[in-house]
Amino acid sequence: MKRLGKVQLKERVELVHKYMRLEGSSYDLEAGKVTIQSLIGNKGERKLSTTQQGYLFYTLRHKGKNTTVYLHHIVMILADAEKYIKQIAEGMTINHISGVKTDNRLSNLEYLTQADNTVHAYVLGLSNKPLEARVTPYEAYEMLEGFYQSEKSKEELSEAFNIPVGSVNRILKGMSHVGMFVMFKNLNREAVKPRHNSILTTGTVRKILDLYFNKGMTQGDIAERYNIARSTVGMIVTGKRWTEIYKGFAQEQVKEMA
Template identity: 25%
Template sequence: MKMYHEAIVTKKESFTLPKGMRLLCRHTRIKGHENYSIYDDGRVYSHVSNKFLKTCPLHGYLTVNLNRKSMLHHRLVAQAFIKNPELKPEVNHIDGVKTNNHWTNLEWSTRSENAKHAFDIGLSRPGEHHFRAKVTDAQMTDIKMRLKAGQRQADIEEHFGLRGGYLKYVVSRNGWSHISIDGLHNPYMEPEPCKKNLIAYTKWWLKTERISQQNLARIIGVNGKTLNSHLTGRKVSPSIHKKLSDFFNK
């Protein structure tokens, strides 16, 4: 049975309420770990130590230790407070911030929906459209021109206010591959084919955007093996052709 708890908002929190007003927060025992309660704002309380637990980062997400077992924090919140009638397997962060585990920022989703959402809000897009981009496409063009001219990576990083070693990724792993500079080796960049040749265009787009076929399959909602058969010509599918056409022409 879920319980409700009135938590007085303190000065330490990032928002204020009129004096005497209380903020209603839901909380419930965690299934399988009944010595712990979880609140809809993400806090986890231990009834053994009588204190709130700290979260730990893992691959961008947050985890919490329950009975010596590391659990994904966002899944605990979703399992406790968000209905999942369609039994969707994944939990999506609506704003794209993996550490924002308030229940209002979470939703159940399929793998395809999760991948499409990440693409739509820019989490898997290249260049300046990526949410972690430190420079613009124009600045990266300037950076690559400086690299071509032989300027030291450390000097370029200092000029643009980048952390040390940032350009090592650009050079050694061919980061920002969609920006091509004549004379600067870029094995991933190829001339853009005509969209009328949809298979050739799709292959070019996957290489340019550095997105796998499997992720594209999730985005357009098709089976990965079926998409591969279509792109390799083993079994061309009119339905996949239409989905690709709609995706690239939207």
């Protein structure tokens, strides 16, 4: 999907506000409900439609053409238009925290990077497709070259290619895009050597779990504190990574509550 610039986003915001100023249009952000009247004449409410993926949207007229505006975008625009423009222009997406796409309550929406949004869907079981599957063979080769020859970190590659660190790691280890890995290894035998650059230890992981579950710190704040990707924190607190430490921590929490 093409990313909109600030000018286009401002037009979208103005369009939404234009319809919301119509008599009969209303909204309840806490309930995630928006009612929009027809622009011309007394034709009642505009129809709320649903995409094949389950997202709710309105079709609004803009410069003589029909424009699709998703309900979750409308809610975020009405909540804080300036923040919406800034976040979306920077490449952020709007995520449904519960995973329920029809639940557009303001409390169920958050801004996430595309990579974190993909991880979120994977963690909730909304997607069974490997997160690295959308990487092309050419991009996989670029990752291998960047890591083994240009000394780029996994975190840097994660940001550059917009996929989680775990997915980058599987490509670098030849667990995914095997053909490209074998080709790169054959051409660069001296380059493909293990690099031990993980900054996480057992103690750090336990501290992350404690900060998230007991101290109420957000995943974003934890990621910033330990200088790691937010997706890494997400995988830790759901037991997708460091699984044994996660299970041990969970068992300790149950014993303390008993």
